[in-house]
Amino acid sequence: MELTLLDHTDGQLTDDQRQLATKLLNYAADYLHVDASAEMSLTFVLNDEIRQLNKEYRGVDRATDVISFAAEENGDESAFEIPAELRAELPENLGDLFICLDKVPEQARFLGHSAERELGFLVVHGFLHLNGYDHEEPADEKKMFALQREILDSYGLTR
Template sequence: MSIEVNNETDVEVDEAEFAALARYVLDSLHVHPQTELAILFAEPDVMAELHVRWMDEPGPTDVLSFPMDELRPGQPGDVTPAGLLGDIVVCPQVAIEQAAVARHSAVEEMLLLTTHGILHLLGYDHAEPEEEKEMFALQRTLLLTFLAGR
């Protein structure tokens, strides 16, 4: 699995931990081991520019996902085809603010956002209540089992 993590911010990020999380999530969802994923940590001005350009919404947001090959989760014994999953962009400064409100660490918030972004790349959404329930439950399970194993 090719997981590239780049931090273009002043916030310290353990790139290996985020690569391990991504690998765990993709393995858990039976995504082909030769799938490619990029995770970028960006400053608020860069995130605001992306947010306006791609979502037509002002200001920085916490995470954006840019799917490439529209891969979907596989099943046990039946993984997805190999391909380019896409890119995730996380804004640590927004995550730090959200973490304070949620009363957990900034790292936990960024891990949550990364998991959330990967699920979006795999076709999950939360526009409808049932979709939100499914996506957020899966996101919680994946993150908690990853954190429990580290």
């Protein structure tokens, strides 16, 4: 999978965090059998930037931990239609994932697990959203959260 990783944290993102996110996203992509040519971006941000994104796109004026923007949601109509033969040759664009680095240690302390586990949770949670999973309905939540736990546990980031 082609990953574009951006750091909007004024240098607060560590190499270890960058490596964990990259390795875990590739692991999750393999786990879900995502095509190797698929593309996505992951941007690490701080409270102010994610608060602005949350306000602008979700109408919620507060910082949050993770926001996902799926690029090719089912049922979306694009401004132009790409011919089927050309579409088959293009890589799938999964979308854009934003993780608030400020929230990682805060939530890890609150939940009583490591910052690595919390970062892993946010990465996998957002990645699953980019792949069509959600937790709006109880049955969907059960399915998504079980898969999150399965991926994190098999990767070695247990609670």
